[in-house]
Amino acid sequence: MELKDLKIYNSLSGEKVKFIPVQEGFVGLYVCGPTVYSNVHLGNCRSFISFDLVYRYLTYIGYKVRYVRNITDVGHLVDDADDGEDKISKKARLEQLEPMEIVQQYTLDFHKVMDQFNSIPPNIEPTATGHIIEQIEMILTILDNGFAYESNGSVYFDVEKYNETHPYGELSGRKIEDLISNTRDLDGQDEKRAPLDFALWKNASDEHLMKWPSPWGLGFPGWHLECSAMSTKYLGEEFDIHGGGMDLKFPHHECEIAQGTASNGKAPVRYWMHGNMLTLNGKKMSKSTGNSILPEELFSGVNDFMEKPFDPMVVRFFMMQAHYRSTLDFTSDALLAAEKGYDKLAEAIKTSTNLKISKESSLNIQDLVASFYAAMNDDFNAPILVANLFEAVKFINSVKDGSQTVSKEDLELLQTEMNAFVQDVLGLRQGNPSGDDKLSPVMDLVLDLRQEARENKDWTTSDKIRDGLATAGIVVKDSKEGTSWN
RNA sequence: GGUCCUGUGGCCGAGCGGCUAGGCAAAGGUCUGCAAAACCUUGUACAGCGGUUCGAAUCCGCUCGGGACCUCCA
Structure with a gap:
């Protein structure tokens, strides 16, 4: 299959465009990982599973992919009113634990859940705390280039200065004037020259547990910097694909573009991909309203939303029936339907190993197989792929019933490709009952x-x-x- | 309040100017000791109201729902 046929929806341009990597045959893929201060919830998982699909397909069609997904273990500010205490150290004090104990606990949980979902680990999983030096170096470069300033031991990115030469807000479609007029008055803003400026380095207060020495004193890196520093380090100043959830588009990804451009002189990312959100019974998942479910609760059946427990592969299959850029609603009925469909698919794959061979096929198998690729080449359209796989299911069952025929070569082709798309691309681990x-x-x-x-x-x-x-x-x-x- | 996305048959979800995915559920049939599975057949859906067009679920406007971001967030 021709690699050049792949099209990707680029959030930056808002269009589906042909994918052309920086270096032919290779892809640099960066995905924003989790902040490990609590259990990953289902919404997080969908996002990571979407990009697992992207990684799997790129690999399947022959690209050599370097997949980097970070672990945010520095923690972010809880809010601007608590004097810079970050989420991880706050929880640590609550539970009487070292911050890194929290990090370790939830990193393990994250890995375990992703493994249950049969998600392939990234090639590199860098941590923010492990790249303090790289982040400090990047800040120094941005300062040298005149796009940042120091204030009371903190360093801020000068958004308005940057905007003079580069369009700040191009990714999220925002205009800087609108942003300025919409900015609320927040505490602790007096250090900044303008409310829109964001922190590259924050001065740490005495109570702050996670802090490092820097040219500006003891502190910790800003909220958006780690991704810029680590993606640059492992994928280069300009790489192919950067993924993340829709909610990260602004300000996080916008800031990444600004930081990368301000330090390297060029936009860091060619293709921005954004996955959509998950809803539970038609409403957004929110811990505060109780409308939220953890993967474990879904697998164990111990929750208030679902009639029964669901296998991780069923949940994954359910996610694959929706496009990554669409919102997806989790309901008991929908999962139940997905479960039956998944069983039918798995059953047909088993059936295919035991079919009667004929001289000729009554269906054009090459066209059928080509439709698998066509679906995925169209911006990773997994739901279309699934629909096409069900065409194959129907064909297999018809051959079994004797109303259709298949030749030896065609059956081999169909089996090989079906297995590959189900197991390797969709990542649906076929159990051996x-x-x-x-x-x-x-x-x-x-x-x-x-x-x-x-x-x-x-x-x-x-x-x-x-x-x-x-x-x-x-x-x-x-x-x-x-x-x-x- | 501002910016943007979205509303598809009983349920979930593709499609996004003409050729009307797919899964689940439902009804009838074939097969079968019965069942299950499988196969065949059936169901004409695109929030509402206007407009553009030879033609709209697909484009435009308004109304009413849902959601995202603007503040840590997949």
Whole structure:
């Protein structure tokens, strides 16, 4: 498949455009990672899973991808009224823990959840605290270039100065005049020359736990700087794709563009990609209103929203049925529907390994397979891919029923590509239900006994076995070729 | 208040000027000891009201919902 066919919606231009990497055959991908001061919630996960899909597809079509996703462990300000105490140190004091203990705890939780979702770890997962020196160096460069100023041990980015030569607000479609007129009066703004200016380095108060020495005294890096410093370090001054949630567009990503441009002289990112939000029962997820659910709660079924527990792969499949730029609503009914669809897909993949071969195919398999690529090449349109995969499901089942035929070569092609798109691209880990080596022989025996009963028309016994297995969660299906179970 | 996105059949969700995805649910049928599964058939949806057009779910305006950002946030 031709790599050049891929189109990506670039948030910067607001258009779907052909993807052309800086260096042919290679892709630099940076995604804003989590702030590890609490458990990742489902909305965070959707965003990371969206970019996992991007990473997987780019890799699948042959790009060598360097995927960088940071861990924000410095913490951000809780609000402007609490004199610079950051989120992580606040929680630490509450729980009587070292800040880095909090970081460790929630980083582990994050990794565990992403693993449950079968999300591939990034190639580099840098931490903000591990790149204080790089951040300080970047601040020095921005100061040298005249786009920042020091004030009482803090350093601020001079937005208006920057705007004289570069369009601040180009990503989020904002005009600097509007921003100025909309800025609220906040505490602690007196150090800044203008309310729009943002911190590159903040002077730390005595109570502040996480702080580092710098040319401006003890302090900590500003909210937006880590991504600029780390993406530059690992992907270069100009790289291909930067991803994140919609809510990061302004000010976070806008500031990244400004910082990168102010220090390197050119815009840091070619393609900006933004994933959309998640809603729960039609309303936005919010911890404060209680309209929120943790991945573990979804998997365990211990929550107030869902009728039953859902497998992480079902949740992932559900997410894949919506485009990453659309909002997605989580409801019990929707998950239930996704679960059935997912089972049907998985079942058909198993069926495909045991089909009767014919001389010719009654369907153009190459076209079908091409439709998988076409869907993904169109700005990673996973829902279309899923729809096309279900066309294949229908075909496979029809071949099984004898109403369609498939040739050896076509079946091999279809199997290879379906497996690749389901497992490698969509990241849907196919479990092996019959892979339990101890259970398989037992099931063979039990089904053998049931078959004997059926042959003797002893329906009482055969149904007893079937119902009993159903209670244990094993579904028995009879067909002409024999009895299967899962 | 400002900036922007969005509203699709019972449910979830693609499409985004003509050729009317897909999944789930529903109804009828085939198969089957019964069931399950599978297959076949059926259902003409695009918030409301105007407008542009030969033609609109798709473009424009207004109204009414939902959401994002403007402050840490995926």
